[in-house]
Amino acid sequence: MNFITVNEKNLDKEHICCAISDKKGEPCVSSKKDWMQARFPDGLVFQKLDVRGKVFIEYLPGENAWCPVSAENTFFINCFWVSGQYKGKGYANRLLDQCIQDAENQAKSGIAAVSSKSKKPFLSDPDYLKYKGFEVCDTSRPYFELLYYPLKKDAQKPQFRDCCRQGRIEQPGIVLYYSNQCPHTAKYVPLIAETAARRGVDFTLIQLKTKEQAQNAPVPLTTYSLFYNGEFITNEIYSEKKFIKFLDERGL
Structure with a gap:
């Protein structure tokens, strides 16, 4: 099977793998593609297997x-996903090797990615990345790890910025930071906002709309980070059912 580079020329017609649906007007598709379109001038690369499945690296x-x-002077992996029937067939290795080759061709010092101490939803598998040569170069509370694949021996390693190290914020109530980098937020963020409104709970949405906002956010993962009374709860994109369970457990 062949790999495809999704770019400005073919974005409209290509399936972007992790979107919930490709139906015209589906917010998960349009929000993600709009985000990608705006990032291509910044050097965004999206490589995918030529299938309608989750086999891609961004x-x-x-x-x-x-x-x-x-x-x-690094590449930063936003998302790296191989799932379902495509696991165990070498596709992950080929995608990562292409990223490494691209980094070498551009004389990058290395490749970075945010992961976790143990496998978490919506984060790249830390065991796989470490097996492939990534190393932990920094950490952030409560469980985030910044992984790094070095390509130049004496280059400075990436670091989390101080704004995101503590895993907490000052604002009380439920606070959700998110962006359209992940297509699932366009579907599920409005659903849980509606649920919070019906329950009458203190709920604040903070959408990160620019690179500058994301780079100064109090969270290591800007696609989706949920806080309650200042404490980080999860980066997992909650369905309405999971959010209701979260509220019930706290008597909200």
Whole structure:
């Protein structure tokens, strides 16, 4: 099977793998594609297997990462996903090898990615990345790890910015930071906002709409980070059912 580079010329017609649906007007598709379209001038790369499945890698220069990291002269992996029937067939290796080759061709110092101490939903598998040569170069509370694949021996390693290290914010109530970098937020964020409104709970949505906002956010993962009374809860994109369970457990 062949791999495809999704770019400005073919974005409209290509399936972008992790979107819930390709139906015209589906917000998950349109929000993600709009986000991608605006990032291509920043060097966004989206490589996918030529199938309608979740087999892709997305990365861009670390200077333009939508994440509070200092990662000059690197590539930063936004999302790296191989799932279902495509696992165990070498596709992940081929996608990562292409990213590494691209980094070498552009004389990058290395490749960075946000993951976790153990496998979490919506984060790249830390065991796989470490097996492939990534190393932990920084951490952020409560469980985030900044992983790094070095390509130049003496280069400065990436770091989380101080704004996102503590895993907490000052604002009380439920606070959700999110962006359209992940297509699932366009579907599920409005659903849980409606649920919160019906329950009458203190709920604040903070959408990160620019690279500058994302790079100065108080969260390592800007696609989706949920807080309650200042404490970080999860980066998992909650369905309405899971959010109701979260509220019930706290008597909200």
